[in-house]
Amino acid sequence: MFEANQLSLAIWLPIVGAIAVLATGNDQRAGLARIIALLVSIVTFLVTIPLYTAFDKASGNLQFIEHMPWISALNIKYSLGIDGIALLLILLTSFITIIVVISAWQVIREKVAQYMAAFLIMEGLMIGVFSATDAILFYVFWEAMLIPMFLIIGIWGGPNRIYATIKFFLYTLLGSLLMLVALVYLYFKSNGSFALADLYAVKLGLTEQIWLFMAFFMAFAVKIPMFPVHTWLPDAHVEAPTGGSVVLAAIMLKMGAYGFIRFNLPITPDASHTLSGFIIVLSLIAIVYIAMVALAQSDMKKLIAYSSISHMGFVTLGLFVFNKMAFEGAVIQMISHGFISGAMFLCVGVLYDRMHTRKMSDYGGVANTMPKFAAFMMLFAMANAGLPGTSGFVGEFLVILGVFQVNAWYAIIAGTTLILGAAYTLWMYKRVIFGAVSNDNVKALKDINSREGFFLLILTLTVLIMGLWPAPFLDTIHSSVDKVLALSSVTKL
Numbered sequence: 001m002f003e004a005n006q007l008s009l010a011i012w013l014p015i016v017g018a019i020a021v022l023a024t025g026n027d028q029r030a031g032l033a034r035i036i037a038l039l040v041s042i043v044t045f046l047v048t049i050p051l052y053t054a055f056d057k058a059s060g061n062l063q064f065i066e067h068m069p070w071i072s073a074l075n076i077k078y079s080l081g082i083d084g085i086a087l088l089l090i091l092l093t094s095f096i097t098i099i100v101v102i103s104a105w106q107v108i109r110e111k112v113a114q115y116m117a118a119f120l121i122m123e124g125l126m127i128g129v130f131s132a133t134d135a136i137l138f139y140v141f142w143e144a145m146l147i148p149m150f151l152i153i154g155i156w157g158g159p160n161r162i163y164a165t166i167k168f169f170l171y172t173l174l175g176s177l178l179m180l181v182a183l184v185y186l187y188f189k190s191n192g193s194f195a196l197a198d199l200y201a202v203k204l205g206l207t208e209q210i211w212l213f214m215a216f217f218m219a220f221a222v223k224i225p226m227f228p229v230h231t232w233l234p235d236a237h238v239e240a241p242t243g244g245s246v247v248l249a250a251i252m253l254k255m256g257a258y259g260f261i262r263f264n265l266p267i268t269p270d271a272s273h274t275l276s277g278f279i280i281v282l283s284l285i286a287i288v289y290i291a292m293v294a295l296a297q298s299d300m301k302k303l304i305a306y307s308s309i310s311h312m313g314f315v316t317l318g319l320f321v322f323n324k325m326a327f328e329g330a331v332i333q334m335i336s337h338g339f340i341s342g343a344m345f346l347c348v349g350v351l352y353d354r355m356h357t358r359k360m361s362d363y364g365g366v367a368n369t370m371p372k373f374a375a376f377m378m379l380f381a382m383a384n385a386g387l388p389g390t391s392g393f394v395g396e397f398l399v400i401l402g403v404f405q406v407n408a409w410y411a412i413i414a415g416t417t418l419i420l421g422a423a424y425t426l427w428m429y430k431r432v433i434f435g436a437v438s439n440d441n442v443k444a445l446k447d448i449n450s451r452e453g454f455f456l457l458i459l460t461l462t463v464l465i466m467g468l469w470p471a472p473f474l475d476t477i478h479s480s481v482d483k484v485l486a487l488s489s490v491t492k493l
Helices: 006-022 027-053 082-104 110-132 135-144 146-156 161-189 196-200 206-223 230-241 243-269 269-274 276-295 300-319 323-354 371-384 391-406 410-433 450-468 471-489
Strands: 063-071 076-082
Touching: 006 063, 006 076, 006 082, 006 110, 006 146, 006 410, 027 082, 027 110, 063 110, 063 135, 076 082, 076 135, 082 110, 082 243, 082 269, 082 300, 082 323, 082 450, 082 471, 110 135, 110 146, 110 243, 135 146, 135 161, 135 196, 135 243, 135 269, 146 161, 146 243, 146 410, 161 206, 161 230, 196 243, 196 276, 206 243, 206 269, 230 243, 230 300, 243 269, 243 300, 269 276, 269 471, 276 300, 276 410, 300 323, 300 391, 323 391, 323 471, 371 391, 371 410, 371 450, 391 410, 391 450
Parallel strands: none
Antiparallel strands: 063 076
């Protein structure tokens, strides 16, 4: 029974746990809320581990399948199943949530139970997005996830949080509505089915496919975010509390790319090939132009937000050149970026908790007073720049190699990001960490405590293990990538 409902357990356990956290009531029992939230997040992570251990890596088919009627009148089912790509994203989600709960332990002092519960609900909904094999179920999880994020930024965010939340909500909602229109159209084309397997089999003309592709593209491009619909992300990051930024960068951005893998490539294969040039151009603009925008930032969070957009350009580039190596690189980049961007935002969070400023000019010489922190941040900065031996290198290297086999010029342009990425990351590091102690606030800084050291050490290990030994990650996705590429190469015309 437990095996059969493994995915449901991973989805609903954190949501039920969130209700238990909310039941602790007001901030007088904040300590209890924190402990319950931590236990729930750890148990959820432990529940997701058997998904990996029992997963058959040789098969590209969906596994851990669950199937139940939901809205019978419209033939909408509660159906779940995962392949290797979804598996890695689920493990990333359950892992990052633990880190977020620990990182907020002493920082969040008001409405603690509500804060923790919002993250647990979001964890369940995000795992739901990666597991859903019914299009409407996917859509419900996809939309519902906006609500906790909206609350996290809107309640615990910075001074301009209302502006940032509304912008974030409107952008993502508008895109999602177009996706709903596309799904309704496909429902009628498939004789009344929302099951993804049935939608993959629907015969569609090229014009139909292009329209459907663009509808899905709008929903997913906003989420990644791709150039030119990226402007909500820096605002959301700057205003979000540290935990919100971590989840936003580490997991939510990946959902857009996951949507492309699940919807665009298999449902509209001809349109995907026809419009691949358009996607590649937008990806290269994101990689180069947004990296240059990152160079101009004075706020650390904004710089890392733009860096995320640039790195996600690699993902979309790798997906749409239809090369196995580039595709696998794109998936690895999604996971790696989850660890690295999460770690970078946590580093900024550590500094912000002490000095309540994100401006680089307010720092300088932090290494003199926080040497342990400086060492951790150095490693994450190097990983962000794509240093060999870190996880940041593996994904980008595979994408560039795969893209080179398709078009050398694309690879050369994409490769410039390794220079630009190193430029803005190291420039930030130099201004904040090195040099003489510039003011009394920096002089009074205390180095990281054991709690901060713990979560930074865990992330360090993940970045290094993935960088030095990527084989377990690659072996998990080989067959799934083959399956997606096979679906995207079959014409529907």
